[in-house]
Amino acid sequence: MSDDLCFRPATELAALLRTREISARELLDAHLTRIERLDPGVNAVVTLDAEGARAAADAADAALAAGRPVGPLHGLPIAHKDTHATGGMRTTWGSPLHADTVPERDELVVARSVAAGAIRVGKTNVPEFAAGSHTFNPLFGATHNPYRHGLSAGGSSGGAAAALAAGFVPLAEGSDMGGSLRNPAAFCNVVGLRPTPGRVPTWPAPMAWSQLSVQGPMGRTVADVALQLSVLAGPDRRVPISLADDPAGFVAPLLERLDGLRVAWAPDLGGRVTVDPAITAVLAPSVGVLESLGATVEEACPDLSGADEVFGTLRAWLFDSSFSDLAARHPDQVKESIRWNAAKGAALTGRDLARTEQLHTTLYERMVTFFERYDVLLAPTTQVLPFPVEIEYPTEIAGVHQDNYLEWMRSCTVISATGCPALSVPGGFTEDGLPVGLQIIGAPRADRRVLEVGHAFEQATRFGERRPAL
Structure with missing residues (x-):
């Protein structure tokens, strides 16, 4: 019964809690027991506050x-990404430089979850400073994929995705610059949404006008993600790009038919990315699934030229701002890939940034035009399958060399550059049981649309219900 509770959808658990069929304390204890028993082999939850969580659960029960x-989110256990500041709880950013850092207050994404009634359990593992889509760091080591010990859980929200897949929490949250919500969701057979920039306000943020990195929800079902988005979204006057739309619309019932939907399918994003053939083979039947739900599907892709330069330049600029001084002061305590990326940013000129903003503008305009013809774009979430945790990043895909730690993530990074919302949902399994993610990309601000399509696909296929044999 305890393990059964740990795998029920958050939407179902929320209903059971509100009707007092289960208590917040009962639900929490079930998850804490599972964490204690199984997390030593997964390494998803790196800071655990069982005592504080029990006190919060008891208070939630008393209030009801x-x-x-x-x-x-009353009574639902939640784990926060270890790059998101949690007041009174250690937040390390996966770096020895912050091994003992305890922030004084929650940042906005954490505060909104807690204000909605979620029970703060602990922190999930990340790569050092969330750099890269493979979760390992010198403080806590690597997070293992619940579906195959010894393989990567993805990143940078890898601890969050692994915790969800393993039944440690029903909800988690993460962030996504180049795929950090989508990549680990695909590797761990869960759901991750990169919202439209500004949909989930990020505060505090040193560069509040930037739209490259976003925060967003993760769950085991699309409806769970929609529930959490309804809490995390909404305007904040301190965040200049925050969207004013009412977030309550995200929890309206999601349809299971897609009649009349116009779908573009881009298995290699128009020849722009190299994808492991095993992934393409798993996702190929997705076209038939969408057609069976009433959609029309064509193989098509928007013109993504310039997307690589936009993402690469803006990321390097942000890394220079965030890490160059830190790396200069502590060169032996900042990993080489961060120093490399920051150095690229330091070499940029004003002309480089102006060119990038022009490319960014035309890329966005092309996406708007593309989505006048199609409602959603489908593509693989990742280009590779989960790989051994000892490898920092794949250096080859289907015989094609990958130049750096960002190259193998381009199926996500080029979409980040467009500003479009993108959802990763379970897309199936390889013959030897490894998860594959399907990426559903919508028009700018069409976050509700990608949730609708993801939910219909999820209900038709039920891939997300296949649990790891921990």
Whole structure:
């Protein structure tokens, strides 16, 4: 019964909690027991506050019993990414430089979850400073994929995805610059949404106008992600790009038919990326699934020229701002890939940035035009399958050399550059049981649309219900 509770959808658990069929303390203890028993082999939860979580769960039960109003996430255990500041709880960013850092307050994405009634359990593992899509760092080591010990859980929200897949929490959150919500979701057979920039406001943020990195929800079902998005989204006056749309619309019932939907399928993003043939083979039947749901599907892809330069330049600029001074002060305590990326940013000129903004503008305009013809774009989430944890990043895909730690993530990074919302949903399994993710990309600000398509696909295929044999 305990393990059964740990794998029920968050939407179902929320209903059971509100009707007092289960208590927040009962639900929490089930998850803490599972974490204690299984996380030593997964290494997803790197900081655990069982005592604080039990106190919060007891308070949640008392509030409901007293008839006080409770939030939409009432009593649901949640784990926060270890790059998201949690007041009174250690936040390390996966770096020895912050091994003992305890922030004074929650950042906005954490505060909104707690205000909605979620029970803060602990922190999930990340790569050092969230750089890269493979979760390992010198403080805590590597996070293992629940579906195959010894393989990567992806990153940078790898601990979050692994914790969800392993049944340690029903909800988690992460961030995504170049795929950090989508890549680990694909590797771990869960759901991760990169929202439209500004949909989930990030505060505090040193460069608040930047749209490359976003924060967003992760769950085991699309409806769970939609529930969490309804809490995390919404305007904040301190965040200049935050969107004013009412987030309540995200929890409206999601349809299971897609009649009349116009779908573009781009198995290699128009020849722009190299994809492991095993992934393409798993995802090929997705076309038939969408057609069976009433959609029309054509193989088509927007013109993504310039996307690599946009992402590479803007990322390097951000890394220079964030890490160049730090790397100069502590060269032996900042990993080489971060120093490399920051150095690229330091070499940029004003002319480089102006060219990039022009490319960014035309790329966005082409995406808007493309989505006048199609409602969504489908593509592989990742170009590779989960790989051994000892490898920092794949250096070859299907015989094609990858130049650096970003090259193998381009199926996500080029989409980040467009500013479009993108959802990764379970897309199937290889013959030897490794998860594959399907990426559903929508028009700018069409976050609800990608959730609708993801939900319909999920209900038709049920790939997300296949659990790891931990």
